[in-house]
Amino acid sequence: xxxxxxxxxxxxxxxxxxxxxxxxxxxxxxxxxxxxxxxxxxxxxxxxxxxxxxxxxxxxxxxxxxxxxxxxxxxxxxxxxxxxxxxxxxxxxxxxxxxxxxxxxxxxxxxxxxxxxxxxxxxxxxxxxxxxxxxxxxxxxxxxxxxxxxxxxxxxxxxxxxxxxxxxxxxxxxxxxxxxxxxxxxxxxxxxxxxxxxxxxxxxxxxxxxxxxxxxxxxxxxxxxxxxxxxxxxxxxxxxxxxxxxxxxxxxxxxxxxxxxxxxxxxxxxxxxxxxxxxxxxxxxxxxxxxxxxxxxxxxxxxxxxxxxxxxxxxxxxxxxxxxxxxxxxxxxxxxxxxxxxxxxxxxxxxxxxxxxxxxxxxxxxxxxxxxxxxxxxxxxxxxxxxxxxxxxxxxxxxxxxxxxxxx
Numbered sequence: 320x321x322x323x324x325x326x327x328x329x330x331x332x333x334x335x336x337x338x339x340x341x342x343x344x345x346x347x348x349x350x351x352x353x354x355x356x357x358x359x360x361x362x363x364x365x366x367x368x369x370x371x372x373x374x375x376x377x378x379x380x381x382x383x384x385x386x387x388x389x390x391x392x393x394x395x396x397x398x399x400x401x402x403x404x405x406x407x408x409x410x411x412x413x414x415x416x417x418x419x420x421x422x423x424x425x426x427x428x429x430x431x432x433x434x435x436x437x438x439x440x441x442x443x444x445x446x447x448x449x450x451x452x453x454x455x456x457x458x459x460x461x462x463x464x465x466x467x468x469x470x471x472x473x474x475x476x477x478x479x480x481x482x483x484x485x486x487x488x489x490x491x492x493x494x495x496x497x498x499x500x501x502x503x504x505x506x507x508x509x510x511x512x513x514x515x516x517x518x519x520x521x522x523x524x525x526x527x528x529x530x531x532x533x534x535x536x537x538x539x540x541x542x543x544x545x546x547x548x549x550x551x552x553x554x555x556x557x558x559x560x561x562x563x564x565x566x567x568x569x570x571x572x573x574x575x576x577x578x579x580x581x582x583x584x585x586x587x588x589x590x591x592x593x594x595x596x597x598x599x600x601x602x603x604x605x606x607x608x609x610x611x612x613x614x615x616x617x618x619x620x621x622x623x624x625x626x627x628x629x630x631x632x633x634x635x636x637x638x639x640x641x642x643x644x645x646x647x648x649x650x651x652x653x654x655x656x657x658x659x660x661x662x663x664x665x666x667x668x669x670x671x672x673x674x675x676x677x678x679x680x681x682x683x684x685x686x687x688x689x690x691x692x693x694x695x696x697x698x699x700x701x702x703x704x705x706x707x708x709x710x711x712x713x714x715x716x717x718x719x720x721x722x723x724x725x726x727x
Contacts, residue, residue, distance in 0.1 A: 358628055359386040360635060361411040363401065366391030368415070371652040375639045385631050405429040405623050412626040413636065418449040418617040421457055421687035430457050431622045431629055438637055446658035449617035449684035454528045458619035459636040460658035461649050465615045466510060466584045467678040468601040469591060474579040478599070482606040486559065489579045499569040500582040502562045502706065506699030510582055513603040513611035516683070518545040522694055523686055532690035532726060538719030546705055546715035548606055553706035560706045585655060585675050600674020602681070615682035617658060693725035
């Protein structure tokens with residue numbers, strides 16, 4: 320059966336962290352931990368989002384006497400630098416990052432729990448699920464990102480009701496390649512995952528602590544059904560999926576109007592709009608009667624396990640960065656759906672954002688557990704082989720065996 324992680328971790332989302340104190344305490348109490356009120360909170364952020372956070376940093380400093388020093392970092396370096404510097408005591412108090420870092424950050428012991436209190440209910444459920452690891456919240460979420468189908472509404476005015484209907488609508492519009500999705504020589508399971516979930520084949524099962532690395536679901540009956548379907552849409556079947564189509568080729572086909580449907584993320588919408596296309600955002604059309612659920616990636620902020628100002632850090636995150644105004648500032652800087660429900664609703668006045676939000680409501684968090692690394696190294700290659708004509712069941716069974724062996 321398809322795993323639905325929504326509200327799966329509700330209990331963990333409000334776990335009380337006694338060492339932090341209550342995040343809902345008055346902002347004036349931020350200095351209750353040592354000399355926090357006369358100290359500095361160092362916050363590492365994506366360099367493109369420093370300006371979006373400056374107002375919150377100044378407001379916090381003015382009210383509490385705690386200086387907030389925003390340090391712009393190259394997003395490609397933040398995680399590794401954080402893991403290396405925190406144990407030395409030289410790292411920041413807070414860092415911006417992605418939820419799928421959580422397994423690695425937790426394993427390295429560099430992040431502290433965050434106490435959201437009653438505010439946990441103010442966020443999109445998928446954002447809280449993604450921010451929770453082994454039943455404990457470690458991240459203050461600010462954005463949720465997922466893929467969806469971008470449709471050229473001038474070529475095909477109506478959304479597809481199923482995968483087959485999508486292809487039929489495109490063909491009726493005179494297109495030989497109605498649908499494109501990024502693959503490449505080594506496959507791209509991230510983009511194919513919605514179709515896999517439609518066959519009831521999640522990567523891992525779940526329990527009340529989140530994804531369970533001991534419960535590999537990849538090789539269940541649904542997985543083999545998905546593999547068989549994938550083969551039928553590959554080189555020796557309809558040819559809908561093609562490993563010669565990489566991200567650039569898929570993009571160009573949509574921009575040129577030779578494809579009416581493009582499975583991609585919000586990061587590519589701008590190019591379609593700039594090209595003057597009339598675009599609509601649709602749910603991923605399912606090849607079965609079940610919903611096709613993409614992965615959700617959630618971005619947020621982590622508190623260092625070595626921070627000497629954990630109470631102030633928690634207060635700044637929950638009561639300042641967790642406000643609608645700040646989450647909308649971050650939205651305007653990155654155009655990604657806010658994690659705070661009120662901010663998400665405001666941002667969804669834009670029909671493009673509204674479309675991605677609707678698809679995101681069916682999304683599931685990308686597993687952040689370390690065992691996921693054992694999946695990625697085999698997954699895409701196996702799918703590429705299936706698309707190119709390899710025996711689907713045998714290839715999928717080998718994928719499962721390889722992953723299980725790597726997990727140990």
